[in-house]
Amino acid sequence: MIQVFWYIYAALLATSTIGFFVHGGYRSPIFLIDLAFTVIAWIGLFGFVTHHQIFTPFVWQVIFAAVVLWDLLFFFFIKAHVTTEEPAAGTASMTIISGLLMLALLGPLYYALFHYSF
Template identity: 35%
Template sequence: MADFLWVIYLGFMGATAVWFLIKGKYKNNITRLDFLISIITWLGLFGFVTETEMFVPSVWKMVFIIGLLWDVLFTIFFADRFAGDFGFEEEEDPMPLVARLIGLITIAPLYYGIFQYAF
């Protein structure tokens, strides 16, 4: 059952990234960097879920640290600034920090998987 849930999560993360790419939501360098990091972290999760060895563990240790730092920094500092690039309606008030941090919960399994894969 756990393997099935991992495959569903893997599919959800991959489909989301591809959907954003197809819709042309990566319009500037910051969002393109976010897409690149998302693809690399997705590959790490794919390796963990399918038990496929890709690269050496030290590469995935770096991916874990850099990816996690990037997602936290992007969510806290850049998400509001580039929200219009993702097709969301501009709000008068920026999203509260607590709401953005709660959004990070959705990527917690991603980094759990990469951590398990790397260490």
């Protein structure tokens, strides 16, 4: 039964990324790098869900650290410099709220990558 929830979670992640891609969200090279990290993380999620060893655990340990580091740097620092939107009032509180939302949405992915690599 838990397996079904992992498949649903993977499908929701894929659907949201495909929607972002279709609406032109990956036009910048930095967003394409983010897409590459996302796809690599999905491969790990797929391996975790299907119980197939794709790479060695050491490779996934490096990938896990790189994905978490990239997501944090990208979300809190890089994305703000790349986007052309004007910062609105209350940006700090919105960044914290959206960061917590990001953690809630990507937490299961990090959990899966961690357990897949260790």
